[in-house]
């Protein structure tokens with residue numbers, strides 16, 4: 001797949017028709033399906049678990065990118081992989097032994113990613129860069145869709161891109177939260193690989209049009225707003 005990728009977050013889909021919604025965003029040009037799993041403990045919201053992922057898996061052939069916002073994810077890694085997760089992303093804040101969980105994910109047969117909350121220094125994931133295939137930089141506090149992008153995370157993405165370049169090993173950078181046509185142009189300066197978008201894809205119902213506008217925002221502005229991140233109005 002040609003990067004950057006667009007990964008619709010089905011948190012903003014119609015949950016009463018989740019399978020059809022997954023099929024619809026695939027037809028509309030999505031690259032991945034982003035699935036938000038919340039436990040009411042690590043984040044103040046509850047969503048879905050392995051049985052629902054297993055049920056919607058058959059509606060799409062796209063990779064399922066499963067974002068676990070759950071405490072101690074090591075308890076459920078094998079269940080999520082069996083349910084159909086191609087990518088399994090755990091929060092660095094959610095497990096005491098996050099390095100071990102990353103190894104567990106790879107052993108279970110999925111690609112491991114690590115996510116970092118807006119309030120956590122990016123240095124927390126630096127020791128994991130040789131072991132993960134993706135870093136998910138949260139640009140809102142996890143738990144809900146429809147929140148505003150937090151501009152201070154841009155600096156973290158810049159640092160992360162530098163570290164990955166220095167290592168020479170491919171690690172994808174994914175950004176999640178408040179991603180839309182206004183925020184993507186700034187992010188594109190750091191070669192973000194995967195844009196997760198819930199509201200921006202599902203709002204208004206024109207999924208194909210929405211995805212195509214996000215793609216254009218990513219391609220059109222790449223490299224042209226360097227050093228303007230701090231002054232950019234991102235609301």
Ligand SMILES: O=C(CO)[C@H](O)[C@H](O)COP(=O)(O)O
Nearest residue numbers: 142143145146177178198199
């Ligand atoms: O992980 C998430 C929330 O915790 C979601 O993926 C994210 O919020 C997407 O929604 P939106 O694009 O509306 O911000």
Ligand SMILES: [Fe+2]
Nearest residue numbers: 009036067176
């Ligand atoms: Fe997410």
